[in-house]
Amino acid sequence: MHWTTVVIVVLALLLVAAIAVGLFFAQTTRRVAAEAERLVRPPGRFVEIDGAKVHYVDQGSGRPILMIHGLGGQLHHMLRPLMEEFGDGYRLIAMDRPGSGYSTRPDGKADLASQARFVSRFMEKLGIERALLVGHSLGGAIALRTAVDHPDKVAGLALLAPLTGKLAEVPPEFRPMLIRSPHLRRLMAHTVAVPASLRHGQETLDFVFGPQKPPPDYAVAGGAMVSLRPSHFVATSQDMVALHDEATDLTARYGEIAVPVGILYGDADRVLSVDTHGRPMVDKIPGLELEILEGVGHMVQYADTPRTIAFIRRIAERAFELDRRRTTMV
Numbered sequence: 001m002h003w004t005t006v007v008i009v010v011l012a013l014l015l016v017a018a019i020a021v022g023l024f025f026a027q028t029t030r031r032v033a034a035e036a037e038r039l040v041r042p043p044g045r046f047v048e049i050d051g052a053k054v055h056y057v058d059q060g061s062g063r064p065i066l067m068i069h070g071l072g073g074q075l076h077h078m079l080r081p082l083m084e085e086f087g088d089g090y091r092l093i094a095m096d097r098p099g100s101g102y103s104t105r106p107d108g109k110a111d112l113a114s115q116a117r118f119v120s121r122f123m124e125k126l127g128i129e130r131a132l133l134v135g136h137s138l139g140g141a142i143a144l145r146t147a148v149d150h151p152d153k154v155a156g157l158a159l160l161a162p163l164t165g166k167l168a169e170v171p172p173e174f175r176p177m178l179i180r181s182p183h184l185r186r187l188m189a190h191t192v193a194v195p196a197s198l199r200h201g202q203e204t205l206d207f208v209f210g211p212q213k214p215p216p217d218y219a220v221a222g223g224a225m226v227s228l229r230p231s232h233f234v235a236t237s238q239d240m241v242a243l244h245d246e247a248t249d250l251t252a253r254y255g256e257i258a259v260p261v262g263i264l265y266g267d268a269d270r271v272l273s274v275d276t277h278g279r280p281m282v283d284k285i286p287g288l289e290l291e292i293l294e295g296v297g298h299m300v301q302y303a304d305t306p307r308t309i310a311f312i313r314r315i316a317e318r319a320f321e322l323d324r325r326r327t328t329m330v
Contacts (some may be wrong), residue, residue: 013167029194029230032174033138033224036225040291042102043079044094055102056095056122060088063155063286063313063320065129067094068119070137070163071174071243072236074101076223077136081215082301086309090316094132097139099235101226108182111237111240112250116145120153130152130323136160136301137272138239140263148250148258156260156319157311161269161298164277165251167243171271175209177240185237191229197228210270211295212303254284262289264301264311289315 044057048240057079067078078094086092098118099105109115119142123131132155134145140162145156170178176196179185197204205214218224226232263281265274274292291311296303 001144023080029190032198034196036228037227039203039220040225043074046102047122047125049118049125050107053104054095054098054112054122056093056126058091058093058126059082059083060086060092062088062090063316064091064093064131065134065158065316066119066123066128066131067092067134068136068139069094069097069100069140070135070139071239072100072177072232073136073139073231074223074226074229076226077299077301078134079307080222082308085305086312090151090310092257093126093128097142097235100232101223103252105235105238110238112141112145112228112242112246112248113149115142116149119143120150123153128194130155131156132156132312132319134158134160135162137298138163139177140164141243142216143264144254144257145250146257147261148253151256152257154259155323156315157257157262158315159261159263160308161265162263162271162277163243163272164254164281166246166249168276170240170244171207174240177200177237179237180241183323185234186230189233189237193233194230197233207270208297209299209302210297211268212297212299214299215302216297251284252299254281255286260287260289260315261285261323262291262311263292264293264300264308266298266300268282268295269298271298290298 003180016201042055044055047054047056051150055075057075069075069077075094075096083092096103097115130153132145133143135157140159141158143157144162144164147157179188263278265278267274278290278292282290293300293304293307301308
């Protein structure tokens with residue numbers, strides 16, 4: 001057999017093998033996604049905003065507190081146990097950010113300005129004039145951008161382990177999501193991404209929750225399985241790329257924020273450092289309150305729910321009292 005024929009045969013066999021593997025992964029992804037949707041049903045309601053179908057939970061009554069989850073998360077990160085144990089006195093709202101959880105993101109826009117604009121539009125849709133924003137991780141950066149770009153919507157900020165500046169370096173655990181090509185991103189989402197997430201799931205949880213452990217029921221009751229769906233991977237990758245490429249440095253404008261701001265951080269955070277994203281903020285926003293939890297990792301709302309609730313309530317009282325005084329003066 002001529003060597004060119006051998007090469008052609010080998011290439012053909014490799015192509016067939018690659019297609020077979022791809023089909024296997026695609027089938028596995030569909031099966032896992034279907035099981036995730038069966039086990040974790042949307043606990044909230046849906047509203048359409050600028051073509052996006054947005055899933056959110058809205059409970060309680062009183063002044064509004066809007067909770068914004070972080071990278072790769074969904075509203076369950078705020079719902080359980082934080083909102084479940086919060087108590088009365090406030091209207092608590094948590095949403096799946098566009099593309100995450102059960103929300104859609106048809107325009108693909110994930111830069112901070114677009115996400116802050118969406119928060120403003122979401123509040124308008126729900127008839128919320130001003131709210132305390134509670135942002136976790138990337139949600140903290142979005143809350144800060146909302147306060148700078150849409151100050152009339154924000155009564156105060158209670159930030160949980162927030163990203164407050166440029167992401168200087170993408171952690172190795174997040175690098176697989178840094179996919180710039182929309183076509184490659186979609187291909188991976190429907191083939192290898194979900195199986196890879198299953199394989200490395202424990203490592204990821206150790207990184208995000210460490211040194212604490214996630215709740216035993218985190219997969220289903222905590223909504224984690226919702227992330228094992230192609231649409232969620234696509235949105236997380238879009239967030240990661242936009243975050244990495246973010247050109248605007250807002251830190252110089254943080255001094256413009258004239259509402260009560262608090263930051264709650266764990267000093268054992270493996271995702272974001274309190275020395276980089278927490279302590280320096282004291283000099284950037286007048287009157288900022290910084291509380292540090294010793295030995296606690298990135299998921300402060302799970303690690304110490306009572307102190308997290310007390311922190312949010314404290315900032316909420318300051319924010320809404322100042323808001324009331326300003327309204328009375330007008």
